[in-house]
Amino acid sequence: MMRSLAIAALAAVLSSSLVNADAAKCGPGSPCPADSPCCSLYGQCGVGAYCLGGCDPLFSHTLDSCVPGPTCQSQDYKLKSLDDVMAIDKYLGDASSVNWVATGTPVVYNDALLLTMAQDTVGTLLESSHYVWYGKICTKMTTSGGAGVVTAFIMMSGVRDEIDFEFIGVELQKAQSNYYSQGVTNYHNMENLTVSNTNENVHEYCVDWKPDTLTWSIDGNDMRTVKRSDTWNATSNRFDYPQTPSRIMLSLWPAGLPTNDQGTIDWAGGEISWSSPFMQNGYYYAMVEEVSVDCYDPPPMAQIKGKNSYKYTDAAGTNNTVQISDDEMILASFYATGENPKYDPNAKASGKSSSNAPKPTQETVPGMSGGGNRGNDNVSSSVSAGESATSVAGGTAAGTAAATAAATGNGGFNQGGNGNGGGNSGAASFKEARLGMGGSGFAVVVAVLGLLVI
Numbered sequence: 001m002m003r004s005l006a007i008a009a010l011a012a013v014l015s016s017s018l019v020n021a022d023a024a025k026c027g028p029g030s031p032c033p034a035d036s037p038c039c040s041l042y043g044q045c046g047v048g049a050y051c052l053g054g055c056d057p058l059f060s061h062t063l064d065s066c067v068p069g070p071t072c073q074s075q076d077y078k079l080k081s082l083d084d085v086m087a088i089d090k091y092l093g094d095a096s097s098v099n100w101v102a103t104g105t106p107v108v109y110n111d112a113l114l115l116t117m118a119q120d121t122v123g124t125l126l127e128s129s130h131y132v133w134y135g136k137i138c139t140k141m142t143t144s145g146g147a148g149v150v151t152a153f154i155m156m157s158g159v160r161d162e163i164d165f166e167f168i169g170v171e172l173q174k175a176q177s178n179y180y181s182q183g184v185t186n187y188h189n190m191e192n193l194t195v196s197n198t199n200e201n202v203h204e205y206c207v208d209w210k211p212d213t214l215t216w217s218i219d220g221n222d223m224r225t226v227k228r229s230d231t232w233n234a235t236s237n238r239f240d241y242p243q244t245p246s247r248i249m250l251s252l253w254p255a256g257l258p259t260n261d262q263g264t265i266d267w268a269g270g271e272i273s274w275s276s277p278f279m280q281n282g283y284y285y286a287m288v289e290e291v292s293v294d295c296y297d298p299p300p301m302a303q304i305k306g307k308n309s310y311k312y313t314d315a316a317g318t319n320n321t322v323q324i325s326d327d328e329m330i331l332a333s334f335y336a337t338g339e340n341p342k343y344d345p346n347a348k349a350s351g352k353s354s355s356n357a358p359k360p361t362q363e364t365v366p367g368m369s370g371g372g373n374r375g376n377d378n379v380s381s382s383v384s385a386g387e388s389a390t391s392v393a394g395g396t397a398a399g400t401a402a403a404t405a406a407a408t409g410n411g412g413f414n415q416g417g418n419g420n421g422g423g424n425s426g427a428a429s430f431k432e433a434r435l436g437m438g439g440s441g442f443a444v445v446v447a448v449l450g451l452l453v454i
């Protein structure tokens with residue numbers, strides 16, 4: 001709830017400069033329309049990346065609007081470079097090519113990745129391309145200090161089941177553990193876990209997520225266990241227990257923006273300062289050294305029709321409505337959707353001209369815009385209606401578009417068109433570096449590294 005307000009407040013700020021007032025909203029009782037069928041985590045409708053990770057099948061146009069999610073892969077990710085990270089505006093769903101999708105500006109430092117948050121930006125979000133459907137997920141990381149600064153390590157499903165570790169920058173001896181079912185706020189779910197200084201020490205945080213128990217541990221010590229059997233909700237007629245395929249999200253975001261709701265600012269320990277000793281080289285940072293995933297077997301009631309992807313077969317959004325299929329997971333363009341994954345309006349516009357291509361008017365990347373404008377994140381209505389707990393990530397991603405806009409000096413973030421624009425954002429730069437295309441992006445990364453004197 002606090003974070004829902006946070007995103008609404010953030011959205012209000014961001015939308016003051018660049019608004020696409022036409023972007024459709026989505027939430028309980030108001031699914032997306034047919035022409036922009038995919039509902040993002042942030043309660044906005046679109047195509048392309050809106051239909052990939054984070055797409056909510058329950059609020060999308062049909063259950064097939066969201067692209068099925070890549071299945072779990074047991075792996076130990078050493079985050080020593082950006083080789084395995086792709087900017088969200090480049091990723092079309094091919095999880096075999098990259099394991100992490102980023103919004104914002106991750107930076108390589110000493111065999112680890114920094115999630116950075118520079119002045120007047122809203123930080124960085126790293127999301128796994130693969131989903132996990134029960135498993136043990138661990139990360140070794142530090143968190144950022146500072147009032148109003150929040151670091152998060154979260155599991156999040158398409159239907160907004162959520163498992164959280166959250167770190168408030170003024171509570172460095174605490175990790176907040178939390179979970180949600182289908183985005184429904186429950187104020188009693190949060191518990192504080194005690195830990196030694198999370199900013200100065202690398203700790204290993206794990207979530208051991210089984211069909212019957214959910215355990216948070218730190219440095220190998222079990223700190224909290226929730227039993228599914230204790231979560232029965234007679235009103236919703238289901239266990240309010242995370243039970244659907246979820247992606248890993250690591251983020252750093254500014255909950256303490258003065259424009260946010262007072263409750264959010266208070267939760268985050270006060271307003272953020274942009275001249276804090278916790279900032280180095282111009283930004284706050286959290287350092288992620290490693291993420292490991294040990295996949296467990298799908299639950300007994302799983303509908304197994306393939307092995308590559310997860311999709312939902314019913315609007316209940318519970319574990320027994322998830323099917324493992326071999327359905328298409330890769331989009332042909334940022335205008336494709338789960339219903340029409342091969343759609344590419346530019347495919348026939350050969351060579352010199354793209355004038356036949358439709359104008360990019362639809363939203364294609366959540367938190368950004370296909371129309372050359374930032375998406376309007378006037379999501380207060382949809383978010384409050386959904387009581388979505390998902391706004392931690394929402395704040396990050398939505399805000400990062402503003403960071404991008406600020407960095408480029410305009411709101412233009414032309415997506416999907418061929419050659420007529422192109423973001424020159426921090427997020428884009430590392431992808432270019434990764435591809436080795438053009439020196440500019442690489443130069444940016446190198447320059448940033450050069451400045452690091454932590």
Ligand SMILES: *[C@@H]1O[C@H](CO)[C@@H](O)[C@H](O)[C@H]1NC(C)=O
Pocket residue numbers: 012015378
């Ligand atoms: C959000 O949109 C609604 C409906 O279009 C409008 O009434 C409201 O003023 C907007 N709020 C903000 C903060 O822009």
Ligand SMILES: *[C@@H]1O[C@H](CO)[C@@H](O)[C@H](O)[C@H]1NC(C)=O
Pocket residue numbers: 171174190191192
């Ligand atoms: C957790 O710690 C915060 C910060 O000290 C405090 O405000 C909150 O009440 C605590 N929550 C619980 C459930 O103990």
Ligand SMILES: *[C@@H]1O[C@H](CO)[C@@H](O)[C@H](O)[C@H]1NC(C)=O
Pocket residue numbers: 211212228239241243299301318319320
């Ligand atoms: C999965 O769904 C079935 C049917 O609703 C339910 O009985 C079971 O408890 C669920 N499992 C979990 C882990 O929630």
Ligand SMILES: *[C@@H]1O[C@H](CO)[C@@H](O)[C@H](O)[C@H]1NC(C)=O
Pocket residue numbers: 184185186233234235236240
């Ligand atoms: C039970 O589910 C209903 C409907 O989703 C929700 O409003 C309510 O808050 C839930 N109860 C608890 C204790 O979480």
